[in-house]
Structures are given as C-alpha cells and as structure tokens.
Amino acid sequence: MTTALLAPLARTTDIAITHRPARQLVAEPRTAGLGTRAARLVGRWLLRLVVTVAVLAFGVLAVGPHVLDYRTMTMLTGSMSPVIDPGDVTIVTPLPVAEVAEGMIIAYHIPIDDHRLVSHRVVSVEHGADGSVTVETKGDANDAVDPWKATLQGDTAYEVRAVVPEIGNAIEALRTPVVSQALVYGAPALLAGWLLLSIWRPAKVEQDDDTEGDRA
Incomplete structure (x- = not known):
C-alpha cells in the first residue's frame, strides 16, 4: 500500500517540474514581442497622421478655393521675407477696392513688363475722383518702394490673410x-x-x- 501511494506522488511532482520551465519559455517571446507591437502601433498612427495631413492640405489647397471665398498663391521670391518666404503658400480673400489701406499685403498685377502677380505691402493709397484706387507698394525685404504706381482694376482687391509655410515647395515637388x-x-x-x-x-x-x- 505504501509503495502504491508514493508512485503517483512522484509522477505528479515530475509533471509540475516539467511544466514550470515551459511557462518561463513562453513568457520570454511574449516580452520580446512588446517592442514589435509598439512599433506597429506607432507606424499605424504615423500613417494615419500623414493621411490626415494630406487630406487637410488637399481640402485647403484644391477644394476650398472652389467652394469658399478665398484663393491660394505660391510665393516665388524672397521680396516679402521673413513674413512670406519663397515656397510659402498665401491665402488671399477679396475685399472692396475702396477698403484697401496702408499696411495691407495685397496681391495684384503690376502695371509694367509682364504684368506678373505680386504680393507686396501697401505704403500709400490715392483715391481718384472717378472712384479709382492707385497704390504704391513695397516688399518688406526690399530697400526701396516698387518703381511703379498701380491702379487696381475692377471693384475687388485681394488681401493676404494667412501664410502656409513651405507647402509650395512640396506642391512643386509633386509636379x-x-x-x-x-x-x-x-x-x-x-x-x-x-x-x-x-x-x-x-x-x-x-x-x-x-x-x-x-x-x-
């Protein structure tokens, strides 16, 4: 009777000893996998962030101007640095020409050469008897006032309201x-x-x- 009772107890002890190292061996890979799971989690959130930023940029630059009352323009020169640097995108909104005032940054076509579009700060405003508005402008980074006076055409002018840094460079790269x-x-x-x-x-x-x- 004594021998019969001791034998099962010995087997039970052997099974317990064999089972404990198995649990320890399983715990090590689980701990090692935490780094992989964390990396995947960070990767997922980074991807979501990139997608969100891309969607927002697309909405502001491509969709917004068609459904809201503003336009976007890319600054090509450093004449307005550091307020607007080359590669920055400006957001301009319309305002009545009669409301143009000194200190505003407006976008308009210059009256000489290729009539290119510039965004410079207004330094003086003249109101004509016929209701016309003539402005002198200057780039913040330039030493002198622009060598022309521009009579704003039409009833609407465009004032720079916001600047999105560097995104113009990204747009050019995408092209x-x-x-x-x-x-x-x-x-x-x-x-x-x-x-x-x-x-x-x-x-x-x-x-x-x-x-x-x-x-x-």
Whole structure:
C-alpha cells in the first residue's frame, strides 16, 4: 500500500517540474514581442497622421478655393521675407477696392513688363475722383518702394490673410515627373496594403488570444 501511494506522488511532482520551465519559455517571446507591437502601433498612427495631413492640405489647397471665398498663391521670391518666404503658400480673400489701406499685403498685377502677380505691402493709397484706387507698394525685404504706381482694376482687391509655410515647395515637388509617377502607382498600392493589414490584423489578434487561452 505504501509503495502504491508514493508512485503517483512522484509522477505528479515530475509533471509540475516539467511544466514550470515551459511557462518561463513562453513568457520570454511574449516580452520580446512588446517592442514589435509598439512599433506597429506607432507606424499605424504615423500613417494615419500623414493621411490626415494630406487630406487637410488637399481640402485647403484644391477644394476650398472652389467652394469658399478665398484663393491660394505660391510665393516665388524672397521680396516679402521673413513674413512670406519663397515656397510659402498665401491665402488671399477679396475685399472692396475702396477698403484697401496702408499696411495691407495685397496681391495684384503690376502695371509694367509682364504684368506678373505680386504680393507686396501697401505704403500709400490715392483715391481718384472717378472712384479709382492707385497704390504704391513695397516688399518688406526690399530697400526701396516698387518703381511703379498701380491702379487696381475692377471693384475687388485681394488681401493676404494667412501664410502656409513651405507647402509650395512640396506642391512643386509633386509636379515633377518622377514623383507624379510614384504617386500614381505607389499611392494605390500603399492604400491597398493598408486596407489588407486592417482586415488581417483583427484575425491575428484573435488567434493570439486563442493560443494564450490554450496555454493557460
């Protein structure tokens, strides 16, 4: 009787000793996987941030001017630095020509040469008897007043209301052939991969949970 009772106790002890190292071995990969999970989480949020910023930029620059009362322009020179640097995008809104005043930064076509569009600060305003408005302007970074007087055409002028730094450079980069081709073919591929990962990830988590339950 004594021998029969001792034998099962010895087997139970052997099983317990064998089982404990197995739990320790399983815990190590789980701890090591925390870094991978954290990296995936950071990657997902970075991707979402990039997509959100891209959507907002597209809305402000491409959609907004068609549905709201403003326009966007890219600054090409440093004549208004540091207020507006080359590559910055300005947001301009209309106002009546009669309300143009000194100190405003307005966008208008110069009256000489190629009649290019400039955004400079108004330094003087003259109101004609016929209702015309003539302005003198100056770039903040220039030493002298612009060498012309411009009579603003029409009833509407455009005042610079906001500046979006550097985004004009990004727009120009997107227009290059290499980047354009990469966006045409790469963006859909990235979107498809993101959707596949979103579909696949919950199944993987469920499988991990089932495996942990079996181990427990």
